[in-house]
Amino acid sequence: MAIITLPTLIRPGVGSGITQRLYGTGGESRFGGSMQYVMTGEPRWVLTLTSPRVMLPDEAGQWRSMLLRLRGRLNHLACHDPSRPVPVGSARAAMTFGGAAKGATAATINGGNGTLKAGDWLQVGPVGLGTSQLICLTADATVPGAVAFEPPLRQAFGAVAVTWDRPVTTFKFAGTGGDLPEFTAANGSGQIGGLKMTFLEQWS
Structure with a gap:
């Protein structure tokens, strides 16, 4: 495949x-x-x-x-x-996931230097089967800082890169x-x- x-x-x-x-x-x-x-x-x-x-x-x-x-x-x-290839918020700099356990619906985002809005998409981890997850923010946030999202993480993630420009699954x-x-x-x-x-x- x-x-x-x-x-x-x-x-x-x-x-x-x-x-x-x-x-x-x-x-x-x-x-x-x-x-x-x-x-x-x-x-x-x-x-x-x-x-x-x-x-x-x-x-x-x-x-x-x-x-x-x-x-x-x-x-x-x-x-x-x-319909939303980049965040509506102002965050545009490089971002890193702060790490979270399987089932988490909140985590810390390092970097970004701006705002993220409810409905913005982020891709946690590199593109691949079982290596990344597409999450949608459920509340406005300022990064660096904590963000809330859905769906819950399917697996634990460590300090991996976060993609904000055309994040995919x-x-x-x-x-x-x-x-x-x-x-x-x-x-x-x-x-x-x-x-x-x-x-x-x-x-x-």
Whole structure:
């Protein structure tokens, strides 16, 4: 298996972004009305990518090349959130994770020298399967300093690098059939569009 990085020449269209899928089971009391929910698996990020409504053939070729290199569900796609590629906050300098145990939802970030806002993304650790995790801040913070995030860490991390510029995680194509998404084309105009696809986070 290989990890394919989203080409820089690709411009994701409207509707592209990352959301979360939760795995759990729930129930409620018929008498008191209380509700219970138990997590049964690790939360995963879900990536939706749509192409621009209109592309010329050279840009469409970048999309097609990416899909072909993914080989369906064989290879992984390393991708950031197209709707928020860099922090809304002002932090831009090099950052280092202060270390935290598995299950943690808060940690210290060293460096950065600025602000991070709720909803900003950070990548803890280097790109790879099981070597990094994409986290989303759940509260405004100033770095260096403590940050709160979700989802909980899947593993313990020491003092590793933190990526703020297009932080990624690894996904696999979530299509159930054997066919890849295909373009629509306007006859005679050379304009191509119409791609929409969904990916599910995979770290192994």
